[in-house]
Every structure is written in C-alpha cells, then in structure tokens.
Amino acid sequence: MKIIVQKFGGTSVASEEARIAVKDKVQQAIRNGFAPVVVVSAMGRKGAPYATDTLIDTLKEANISVNVREMDMLMCCGEIISSCVMAATLQKYGINAMALTGGQAGIITDSQFGAARIKNIKVSYLMRLLESGIIPVVCGFQGMTENNFKFTTLGRGGSDTSAAALGAALKADCVEIYTDVEGIMTADPRLVKEANILEQISYAEVCQMAYNGAKVIHPRAVEIAMGSNIPMYVKSTFSDAPGTLITSESGGRSAGSEVVINESCASGVANLSDLVQFRIELNPTDFAAGRNLFEDLAAAGISVGCLNLSEKEAMFAVFTPDQERTIKVLDESGFKYVCNTGCAKVSVVGSAMRGVPGIMATFVAALAAKNIAILQTVDSDTTISAIVKEEHLVDAVTALHYAFKL
Incomplete structure (x- = not known):
C-alpha cells in the first residue's frame, strides 16, 4: 500500500x-x-x-x-x-x-x-x-x-x-x-x-x-x-x-x-523582526561572569539568540516582549550594558556556502552598498546572519537577495 x-x-x-x-x-x-x-x-x-x-x-x-x-x-x-x-x-x-x-x-x-x-x-x-x-x-x-x-x-x-x-x-x-x-x-x-x-x-x-x-x-x-x-x-x-x-x-x-x-551557493534569505540587541561589558578577569549571566537569563525564562561572547563583551538579541525582563536581570546582577531597540535579523542560508571563500565579503558588501550598519554578525557552516536596525530590514533583505543571485 x-x-x-x-x-x-x-x-x-x-x-x-x-x-x-x-x-x-x-x-x-x-x-x-x-x-x-x-x-x-x-x-x-x-x-x-x-x-x-x-x-x-x-x-x-x-x-x-x-x-x-x-x-x-x-x-x-x-x-x-x-x-x-x-x-x-x-x-x-x-x-x-x-x-x-x-x-x-x-x-x-x-x-x-x-x-x-x-x-x-x-x-x-x-x-x-x-x-x-x-x-x-x-x-x-x-x-x-x-x-x-x-x-x-x-x-x-x-x-x-x-x-x-x-x-x-x-x-x-x-x-x-x-x-x-x-x-x-x-x-x-x-x-x-x-x-x-x-x-x-x-x-x-x-x-x-x-x-x-x-x-x-x-x-x-x-x-x-x-x-x-x-x-x-x-x-x-x-x-x-x-x-x-x-x-x-x-x-x-x-x-x-x-x-x-543556484549560482550563488545560497538558497534563500530569511528575516526576523521585533528584536532588541544587548551589548554587555564583561570583566576579563572574572571568568564566571559570563556563565552567571546566562544562567540568570535562563532562570528568568529568557531565550537569547545571535550570541557573541568574548573576554570583554557579550552580545545577544531577544524578542521585544522579553526586553524588560532582560533589563531586570542585568540590573539586578550589576552588569553595564547598552540596549539597542528596534532591531531585526537578516540571514542568508545555504548548505553549499560551506567552505566557499568570499561569502562573508559578499554579505558585508551588499549591506554596505545600501549604507546599512551591521550591529552584529553570527554565522555557521550554512548560515550568515546580521543584526540591523528594523528600519533597514526591507533594503537589507532585498540587497542580499540580489547580491546572492537568488
């Protein structure tokens, strides 16, 4: 059957x-x-x-x-x-x-x-x-x-x-x-x-x-x-x-x-709106600070995305409805931070991008040509994403769609 x-x-x-x-x-x-x-x-x-x-x-x-x-x-x-x-x-x-x-x-x-x-x-x-x-x-x-x-x-x-x-x-x-x-x-x-x-x-x-x-x-x-x-x-x-x-x-x-x-190795461009980006100062000598930060966020039921972590800084995004709870966690833990509201995420996806030189260059150049500031990037073998201001989202998606010949 x-x-x-x-x-x-x-x-x-x-x-x-x-x-x-x-x-x-x-x-x-x-x-x-x-x-x-x-x-x-x-x-x-x-x-x-x-x-x-x-x-x-x-x-x-x-x-x-x-x-x-x-x-x-x-x-x-x-x-x-x-x-x-x-x-x-x-x-x-x-x-x-x-x-x-x-x-x-x-x-x-x-x-x-x-x-x-x-x-x-x-x-x-x-x-x-x-x-x-x-x-x-x-x-x-x-x-x-x-x-x-x-x-x-x-x-x-x-x-x-x-x-x-x-x-x-x-x-x-x-x-x-x-x-x-x-x-x-x-x-x-x-x-x-x-x-x-x-x-x-x-x-x-x-x-x-x-x-x-x-x-x-x-x-x-x-x-x-x-x-x-x-x-x-x-x-x-x-x-x-x-x-x-x-x-x-x-x-x-x-x-x-x-x-x-598909000539470009990419399959599509996806986007998320209604995001808030946080940039948090970290003490490079306090190795537990980053761990404590994300444990506190998890305990508050806050899911983070677009995570970048270094000795001196953590960057991530949350959806706007989680903004106030995130601020409360950061304030109670004594972190210094910058909160960027009105953000969006734009991503180029394609399994064939893996190991191909110039993919990031194409991504950055496409947004730069439209005078779109990249607030943060995150990537994997199959995805490159950027946080941009939401007012630039349509131009960003369109520019990447054209640049990657989709």
Whole structure:
C-alpha cells in the first residue's frame, strides 16, 4: 500500500470553496494510487469563529488565569470542528472518510500541556481504516496522554508536526504540506517582489530558514521527516503548481517550467523582526561572569539568540516582549550594558556556502552598498546572519537577495 499524508492549513479548510479544493487534492492522490491520510488545522486564522485564537479569547473571557489542562482541551476543539467538517465534505462527494482526534489516530504524547512531545504513534487503527478504503481525517496539533487520556497540544506548528510524525510512523511515501502559497520562496515575497519559488531544498536548509524567520513550515516537522528520510512537499491548495520538494539534497529555484541551478551557493534569505540587541561589558578577569549571566537569563525564562561572547563583551538579541525582563536581570546582577531597540535579523542560508571563500565579503558588501550598519554578525557552516536596525530590514533583505543571485 502506497501511503501519502496530506496536511491542510487553516486557510485551506476555512470555506466551502477551499474545502472543495482540498477534496480535489485528495481525489488526485487516490487516482495516483495512494491511500491518503488527511491532517487538518483549525478553520481560518485569528478572528475567524473557529480559529484557535478565537477559542482562546472566548475561554479567557470566563477566566484570564486558565488551567493548562482546560486550555489544551479547548484548543483541540478547533481541529475537531475542522476534521468533522472536512470529513463531511469528502463524504458528500462519495469519498469514504472518517474524522479522528489526534488520540484516536494513535498519537500518544507526554503531559506537557501546550508544548507536548510525541512519545509514540500507534498506527494499527489507521492501518485498518486504510486497508478498508476509509480515509482518516486527523486533527493536527494534538495528541493524548497514554494513561489518563487527556487532550494535549503540540505547540506552534503542531499540525505540521502531526503530519510529519504520522508520515514517519506509517512509513509513508511522502508528506504534502498544503498552504496558501505555491512553495518555499527565496525570500518573503512581501519584502522582495522578485522572490522565486524553490524547486528543491534540503532538510537542513529549510530548518535554518524556519529558525531564522521563514514561516512556511515548522522546523520540528522537517526534523522528523529528515530522521526518517521522508520526502516532504510544500504546495498550494489552490493551484496545480509542483511546489517545493524538501529532501536530503538542496536544489534550485523554479523559473517557469525550468529549474535554475543556484549560482550563488545560497538558497534563500530569511528575516526576523521585533528584536532588541544587548551589548554587555564583561570583566576579563572574572571568568564566571559570563556563565552567571546566562544562567540568570535562563532562570528568568529568557531565550537569547545571535550570541557573541568574548573576554570583554557579550552580545545577544531577544524578542521585544522579553526586553524588560532582560533589563531586570542585568540590573539586578550589576552588569553595564547598552540596549539597542528596534532591531531585526537578516540571514542568508545555504548548505553549499560551506567552505566557499568570499561569502562573508559578499554579505558585508551588499549591506554596505545600501549604507546599512551591521550591529552584529553570527554565522555557521550554512548560515550568515546580521543584526540591523528594523528600519533597514526591507533594503537589507532585498540587497542580499540580489547580491546572492537568488
């Protein structure tokens, strides 16, 4: 049996017209000889009546301090509504489908409400349904604890994670992630009009792009697929475009019906906004100062990024909502520091950059040509990032996209 997992995001199930498009994708998979497992997100985005954020607001109207168990139980409702409506739509068109919660589909998690981790997937029931010609329509984003049968949610990007995990457990031929864009792009098209759709990209590259701000797919889902070497596709529900293949090897970008091999060794430019940069003085004779600083930040629940550490200085960035807590930690610990607000991070990602001379020179020259000050850089084998002022973000992304010939 050839199994395919097809995940559809909130916009793909939000209207009757969209759900008919989903039905067409499911029928096409059946015609191609696959047994589909459908995974759905909650219907619509914030403001829509059954969107997860809307349900949360309804609960907080009753009690702003909601118990985490009740919060997870409520957040599961959006996907349950979506799976029932999508199953009913498929049934209307003669497709034998059955709605399942994450727990009914066999997704067993730990009991960390709001950010549960999948411990196991019991696929026997899903396999019986598939062998009987029934298409499971599974609630994404959720699972169930093993012993006390409590609903749990998987955190941000949970529906992508559900689809990847089901694909791995079922030994699926591939996982398709359907959304409202035609694939993974070389940059955010809202910032760079000339951004191109990538025909193929490696697991590692798309993870780096996601961690650095690209929002098409969650990196945890990609990591699960990478662990099982399952090909993933990012496609549009609303077109027949081939989408982007995520696999073990990087590829090129799409130009009509041709594939353009990436001349620059880079695959894309990603960006994050709403950052605050801190520069902290360190005493070079106090070897414990840096350790104490980061222990204190961790104890306060503050996650830092873009970290540079030397004898005399530490530099890092936090998201703006963490600014005041960071300042409190630094003040209480007696550190001298400079706080740079209104910052952004721009990153060039590409596994083929590894060991290539001149990559940093190209990066720095592109920003210098636009008179964009680099406040800080951080790099790895596959990523070069810079902290810049947020007012320069669009120019920075555009300049790097052009300089790296994306």
